[in-house]
Amino acid sequence: MPELSRSFWCWCLRFARIQHVAAGNDPLSSVLTINAGSSSIRFAVYETGTPLRLQFSAKIDGPGSTSVLFERLEAQPIFASVAAIGHRVVHGMAHTEPACITPKLLRELRCIIPYDPEHLPREIGLIDAFRRRHPRLPQVACFDTAFHRAMPAVAKRLPIPRHYAAKGIERYGFHGLSYAYLMAELARLDSTAAKGRVVLAHLGSGASLAAVSGGRSIDTSMGFTPNSGVVMSTRSGDLDPGLVYYLARTVGMSVAAFQRMVNHESGLLGVSGTSADLRDLLTREKRDARAAEAVALFCYQVKKWIGSFAAALGGIDALVFAGGIGENAPTVRARICDGLGFLGIALNRARNARSAPMISAPGARIKVRVIHTDEEVMIAKSVIKLLDLGRGEAVPQ
Numbered sequence: 001m002p003e004l005s006r007s008f009w010c011w012c013l014r015f016a017r018i019q020h021v022a023a024g025n026d027p028l029s030s031v032l033t034i035n036a037g038s039s040s041i042r043f044a045v046y047e048t049g050t051p052l053r054l055q056f057s058a059k060i061d062g063p064g065s066t067s068v069l070f071e072r073l074e075a076q077p078i079f080a081s082v083a084a085i086g087h088r089v090v091h092g093m094a095h096t097e098p099a100c101i102t103p104k105l106l107r108e109l110r111c112i113i114p115y116d117p118e119h120l121p122r123e124i125g126l127i128d129a130f131r132r133r134h135p136r137l138p139q140v141a142c143f144d145t146a147f148h149r150a151m152p153a154v155a156k157r158l159p160i161p162r163h164y165a166a167k168g169i170e171r172y173g174f175h176g177l178s179y180a181y182l183m184a185e186l187a188r189l190d191s192t193a194a195k196g197r198v199v200l201a202h203l204g205s206g207a208s209l210a211a212v213s214g215g216r217s218i219d220t221s222m223g224f225t226p227n228s229g230v231v232m233s234t235r236s237g238d239l240d241p242g243l244v245y246y247l248a249r250t251v252g253m254s255v256a257a258f259q260r261m262v263n264h265e266s267g268l269l270g271v272s273g274t275s276a277d278l279r280d281l282l283t284r285e286k287r288d289a290r291a292a293e294a295v296a297l298f299c300y301q302v303k304k305w306i307g308s309f310a311a312a313l314g315g316i317d318a319l320v321f322a323g324g325i326g327e328n329a330p331t332v333r334a335r336i337c338d339g340l341g342f343l344g345i346a347l348n349r350a351r352n353a354r355s356a357p358m359i360s361a362p363g364a365r366i367k368v369r370v371i372h373t374d375e376e377v378m379i380a381k382s383v384i385k386l387l388d389l390g391r392g393e394a395v396p397q
Contacts, residue, residue, distance in 0.1 A: 029047055029048050029049075029081050029083065029389075030045050030046060030047050030048065030055060030078060030081040030082045030083060031045070031046050031048060031082065031083065031084055031085075031086060031379075031380045031383045031384060031389065032044070032045050032073070032079070032082045032084070032085045032086070032137075033045075033046065033085075033086045033087075033088075033376040033379040033380050033383075034085060034086070034087045034088065034126055034379075035087075035088045035375055035376055035379065036087070036088065036119070036122050036123050036126055037119070039061060039062070040059060040060060040061045040062075040065070041059070041060045041065050041066075041069055041126070042057070042058075042059045042376065043057065043058060043059075043060075043069060043073065044056065044057035044058075044376045044380075045057070045076070045078050045079065045082060046376075046377070046380040047078075047081075048083070048384055048389050052377060052380055052381070052384075055078045056076050056078050057376070058072055060072070066125065066126060066129055069126075070129070070133065082137065083137075083138075083387075083389050084137060084138045084139070084140060084383050084387050084389060085130055085134075085137055085138070085139045085140070085383075086098075086139075086140045086142055086379040086380060086382060086383035087101070087123060087126065087127060087139060087140065087141055087142065087379070088123070088142055088144060088177060088375060088379055089109065089120075089123050089141040089142065089143050089144065090116050090119040090120065090123065090143075090144045090145070090174060090226065091112060091115050091116040091119070091120055091143070091144070091145055091172065091174075092141070092143025092144070092145045092146055093108070093112055093115070093145070093168060093172075094149065094168075095141075095143045095145070095146055095149070096146050096149045096150070097146060098140050098141060098142045098143070098146075098382040098383070098385075098386050099140065099141050099143075099386075100138060100139075100140055100141075100386065100387075101127055101138075101139040101140060101141050105141060106124065106127065106128075109123075109124055109141075110124060112168075115168070115224075115225070116225060116226070117259075118225075118226070118227075118263055119226070127139055127141075138387060140382065140383045140386055140387070142177060142378070142379045142382045142383075143176065144174045144175060144176045144177055145172045145173060145174060145176055146176050147173070147175075147176030147177070147179045147180050147210075147217055148172060148173030148174075148176055148210070148217045148220050150216050150217065151171075151173065151217050151218055151219060151220070152218060155171065155218060155219040155220075155312075156170045156171050156172075157170060157171070158170055158171060158223070158224065169224065170224065171220075171222075171223035171224055172222075172223065172224060173208070173210070173217065173220035173222050173223070174206075174208060174220075174222045174226045175202045175206070175208050175210070175220075175222070176217075177375040177378045177379065178202045178322060178323070178373045178375050178378075179200050179202065179210050179212070179217065180378055181373050181374050181375065181377060181378045182200050182202075182320055182322055182371055182373055183198070183200070183212060183215060184378075185371050186198065186318065186320060186369070186371065187215075189357075189369070189371075190318070190367065193317055193318040193367055194215060194318075195214055195215065196213075196214075196317035196318065197211075197212075197213050197313040197314065197315055197316050197317045197318075198211075198212040198213075198316070198317065198318045198319075198320065199211055199212075199306055199309045199310070199313070199316055199318075199319050199320070200212060200320050200322065201302060201306070201319070201320065201321050201322065201323075201326050201336075202322050202323045202326065202373065203302065203321065203322070203323040203324070203325040203326035203329075203332070204233075204323035204324040204325055204326070205232065205233040205234075205276070205324065206226060206232055206233070206235070207229070207230050207231075207232045207298075207302070207323065207325070208220060208221045208222040208226075208229050208230065209221045209229070209230070209302065209305045209306065209309060210309075211309035211312050211313050213313055218312060218313070219309060219312050221305050227262055227263055229305070230298070230301040230302055230305060231266075231267050231268065231271070231297055231298055231301050232267045232268070233267050233268050233269065233276035233277070233278070234263065234264050234265065234266060234267045234268070234269045234270075234276045235262065235263055235266060235267045236261075236262040236263075236266035236267055236270070237267065237301065239262065244258055268281060268294045268295075268298060271290065271293055271294040271297055272288070272290045272291045272293070272294040273290050274288070274290070274291065275291070278295065278298065278325055278329060278332065279329075281294050281295050282295060282329070282331060282332075295332070295335075296335075298332070299332060299335040299336050302336045303335075303336050303337075303339070303340065306319065306336070306340065306343075306345075307340070307343070310343050315343075316343055316344070316345075316366050317366065317367070318366065318367045318368075318369065319337075319345060319366055319367070319368045319369070320368075320369045320370075320371050321333055321359075321368070321369070321370050321371075322370070322371050322372070322373040323373060326370070327355060327370055327371075327372055327373075328355060330352045330353050330354075330355060333347070333352055333359065333370075334347060334349075334352055337368065343366065344364060344365030344366040345360070345364065345366045345368060346360065346361040346364040347359050347360060347361060347364075347368060348360065348361045348362065355370050356370065357369060357370060357371070358370075
């Protein structure tokens with residue numbers, strides 16, 4: 001029997017839900033979102049409706065987190081109302097939209113594990129765990145790369161032999177769920193700015209920037225993997241590729257050891273030698289030269305990317321800070337923006353100090369905003385849209 005197409009599979013899931021409601025059962029009216037990082041899991045339950053209502057959320061760190069996840073979830077009365085599960089999937093290759101998780105999609109994801117060995121195995125493991133434990137719940141993959149799939153070819157291309165492009169080796173970009181949320185919020189706050197030239201700075205333990213023109217991503221700092229671009233908490237960001245050969249030849253570093261170093265031992269942690277947490281480094285920078293150097297490197301690199309995206313966009317109309325650092329570190333925002341007056345960027349010191357929604361100085365040509373990002377909300381909305389949750393009045397035609 002040929003495998004069901006993905007669209008037909010989604011139709012079947014919607015039909016099953018409608019039949020459940022028609023049979024007189026209680027409507028299944030909540031969505032569970034799973035946002036798995038390399039070492040933590042954030043999860044939340046949203047009641048469907050307009051607007052969405054957050055019912056429960058939590059974060060789990062460390063080993064054994066999958067077991068703890070199920071213990072925490074299944075102990076919540078709200079879990080009985082969950083109609084579907086949405087997963088943040090970091091890498092989605094050519095996918096441009098969320099997709100129902102089918103056996104075929106799972107095979108695709110397993111095949112591309114080498115593209116993102118830091119995230120995909122954990123994400124696939126969670127999908128499999130939910131399939132075993134709650135097989136009747138439909139699951140949806142929401143891809144972090146989807147926001148950038150419309151980037152122009154010149155922004156996707158890597159300058160290596162062309163035949164590698166046929167194997168899918170190109171720049172993908174990540175943090176797409178965050179960027180989609182930020183653009184939706186910006187459109188709500190200032191539709192004119194959202195249609196213009198925007199630089200989005202998602203700055204957290206993982207950090208990247210995106211250049212958006214007319215609502216479309218035209219470039220982003222992360223490339224083939226989430227390790228590229230700006231320096232991050234433990235990730236190196238961009239490196240000279242010659243370093244791989246040099247370290248292999250001089251100190252016998254293996255490929256696996258190099259991968260571990262650039263993902264878990266570098267970035268702010270590697271430069272400071274003490275901490276991957278920018279908050280710790282800021283408190284110690286006056287008495288610790290290495291902490292100060294790590295903070296300076298982070299601010300310098302983000303500033304450079306803003307400048308490069310101004311060139312790619314032909315100017316900037318709006319700059320948005322988001323993520324744990326972008327939303328909560330006024331000192332870092334000030335240092336990043338210092339010296340960018342030639343672009344029209346100037347901050348209001350008092351507004352920046354209290355992380356106000358608008359932190360640009362009165363009369364400044366570029367509006368600089370702080371927007372709290374919410375990947376989980378974007379996952380929930382994607383699931384609701386794809387599966388038509390909350391609209392069980394009629395059988396889909």
